[in-house]
Amino acid sequence: MPLDDVVFWVFAPIAIAAAVGMLVTRSVxxxxxxxxxxxxxxxxxxxxxxxxxxxAVQIIVYAGAxxxxxxxxxxxxxxxxxxxxxxxxxxxxxIAIVLAVGFVVEVATALRAGIGFATHAPEGxxxxxxxxNTQAVAEVLFRDYFFPFEATSILLIVxxxxxxxxxxxxxxxxxxxxxxxxxxxxxxxxxxxxVAP
Amino acid sequence: MRTPxxxxxxxxxxxxxxxxxxxxxxxxxxxxxMSVELQLNAVNLTLVSFARLHNDLGGQVLAFFSMVVAxxxxxxxxxxxxxxxxxxxxxxxxAAREMRW
Numbered sequence: 001m002p003l004d005d006v007v008f009w010v011f012a013p014i015a016i017a018a019a020v021g022m023l024v025t026r027s028v029x030x031x032x033x034x035x036x037x038x039x040x041x042x043x044x045x046x047x048x049x050x051x052x053x054x055x056a057v058q059i060i061v062y063a064g065a066x067x068x069x070x071x072x073x074x075x076x077x078x079x080x081x082x083x084x085x086x087x088x089x090x091x092x093x094x095i096a097i098v099l100a101v102g103f104v105v106e107v108a109t110a111l112r113a114g115i116g117f118a119t120h121a122p123e124g125x126x127x128x129x130x131x132x133n134t135q136a137v138a139e140v141l142f143r144d145y146f147f148p149f150e151a152t153s154i155l156l157i158v159x160x161x162x163x164x165x166x167x168x169x170x171x172x173x174x175x176x177x178x179x180x181x182x183x184x185x186x187x188x189x190x191x192x193x194x195v196a197p
Numbered sequence: 198m199r200t201p202x203x204x205x206x207x208x209x210x211x212x213x214x215x216x217x218x219x220x221x222x223x224x225x226x227x228x229x230x231m232s233v234e235l236q237l238n239a240v241n242l243t244l245v246s247f248a249r250l251h252n253d254l255g256g257q258v259l260a261f262f263s264m265v266v267a268x269x270x271x272x273x274x275x276x277x278x279x280x281x282x283x284x285x286x287x288x289x290x291x292a293a294r295e296m297r298w
Contacts, residue, residue: 002199012208019215019235028227035231038212042238045205049249051257054241054264061264066234066271073275074227077282096221100214107210117203121249128252137261140254145262152265159269166276169283 004048015041029079032070039063050125052133205246213239226278226288230271237267 018038022031043058111117129136141149212235219232241260248256282288 004200008200008204012204015208016211016215019212022231022235023215023219023222028225031228031231035234038235039238042212042242045208045242046245048200049205049245051245051248051260054245054257054260057261057264058241061268062234062238066268069271069275070227070231073279076279077288093222096218099221100218103214103217104211107214108207111203111206111210115203115206115250117201119201119203119250120199121202122252125249125252128254133257136254137257140258141261144255145258148262152262155266155269159272163272163276166273167279 007044007048011041011044015045027079028074029071032067032074035070036063036067039067049121050133053137202246202250206243209239209242209246212236212242224289224291226281226290229290230274230278234267234271237263 015038018034018041022034022038025031025034039058039062043055043063046052046055046058216232216234216236216239219235220229223229223232241263244256244260244263248254248260278288281293285292
């Protein structure tokens with residue numbers, strides 16, 4: 001059994017098991033941690049698919065940054081308060097599972113009719129990237145896709161500002177006059193800023 | 198590489214289906230969001246698989262862009278969830294119903 005096969009058959013079941021775990025676990029924190037495992041396994045399959053650069057990006061961006069953000073929000077909102085499970089539409093779950101199985105069967109049928117389950121990837125992918133995957137991706141990125149790349153930088157700035165605007169607390173502005181009055185009252189604490197509910 | 202490409206696409210299909218189930222059966226906004234991430238990852242796996250099948254690096258670049266957009270989407274989405282939680286003390290998606298009909 002070639003090494004690629006071994007890696008795939010080890011990590012693909014782990015990825016699926018982690019996804020199942022994410023769906024069935026009752027705790028949101030465990031769900032997030034299962035998702036980290038799943039992202040790690042997908043990263044390894046990228047490595048098998050000769051995408052070393054995306055392997056690193058997947059680990060750093062998804063398993064690192066995005067999941068830390070998720071856990072941070074869970075912590076911010078309070079685990080015990082967001083872990084509610086209301087189930088009023090009891091039909092929804094079986095229907096969703098039946099439809100998902102149908103989707104998987106459909107994908108399998110389409111693959112069988114399309115590229116077939118025995119098609120191997122063509123040789124010569126290494127010849128495309130003599131100096132390694134990262135440099136090859138960089139060449140394509142900065143030559144053919146330079147404008148979209150610059151557009152994403154604008155997107156990221158807009159997203160960062162949007163997040164700050166959306167998540168900020170509204171703090172009532174304290175005028176200079178009020179500040180003076182409070183200081184004149186003196187005795188207690190200095191200029192307490194009231195936070196609107 | 199000796200593993201057939203179809204196996205990777207099959208794995209991506211299964212993960213996408215499970216993400217869809219997660220979106221459909223949950224009411225907790227954070228869980229729905231995590232399931233959407235799972236779907237995004239499944240699609241990225243598809244892109245990388247096709248890049249390998251067609252010996253074309255464009256697929257990998259597209260997956261890279263998809264990751265960038267996903268990161269931006271997560272930041273804004275989580276900020277919206279935090280803001281909804283501040284307002285109504287719950288992240289049950291059924292609670293936010295002003296714009297439904």
